[in-house]
Amino acid sequence: MARVIFMHFNTETDGVYDAKIGEPIVRLAKEKGVPLPSDTKDYSKCLISVENLSDEEPTSYMEDEELDLLVEYGAITKEEAEQCQQFTISPKIRIAPMMLIKGDILVKPYKKLSK
Numbered sequence: 001m002a003r004v005i006f007m008h009f010n011t012e013t014d015g016v017y018d019a020k021i022g023e024p025i026v027r028l029a030k031e032k033g034v035p036l037p038s039d040t041k042d043y044s045k046c047l048i049s050v051e052n053l054s055d056e057e058p059t060s061y062m063e064d065e066e067l068d069l070l071v072e073y074g075a076i077t078k079e080e081a082e083q084c085q086q087f088t089i090s091p092k093i094r095i096a097p098m099m100l101i102k103g104d105i106l107v108k109p110y111k112k113l114s115k
Contacts, residue, residue: 003053003104006034025099025107036107038097044073046096047110054103057089066098067091075110 004019006029013034019025025048029036037046047070067081075093076084084091090102093110 002101004028004101005053005106006032006036007106008108009034009036019101021101021103023101024097025094025101026096028101029096036096037109040097043069043095043097047073047075048094048096048099049092049108049110050090050094050099051092051106051108052090052103053106057103061088062090063098066095069095074112 002019002021004017004025006014006017008014010033013032017028017032019028026036026038028034029038036048039045062084064085067076067084070076070091070093071078071081076091080091083089
């Protein structure tokens with residue numbers, strides 16, 4: 001089991017939830033009433049910020065499609081995507097409908113940093 005903390009989505013549903021390893025994050029959010037963005041027609045509206053809470057980051061295989069889209073949306077750099085591929089780790093920004101839970105995490109809405 002993993003612990004998932006939803007924060008800053010909705011004061012009524014923000015909190016700590018238990019989840020199965022490998023469970024889609026959007027399924028957990030839907031079951032718990034957390035308003036996680038999950039529009040599969042426009043993934044650019046489905047970005048979330050994810051912070052690993054374990055001492056050691058779990059290995060997390062990602063499809064190249066997700067990394068390519070994150071680079072296209074400006075959420076991560078090409079160099080960050082290459083590092084994720086090389087070390088099979090997840091970036092701090094994910095596309096909610098493409099994400100599976102791999103360990104204890106903190107999930108927040110994505111806020112694009114202005115430059």
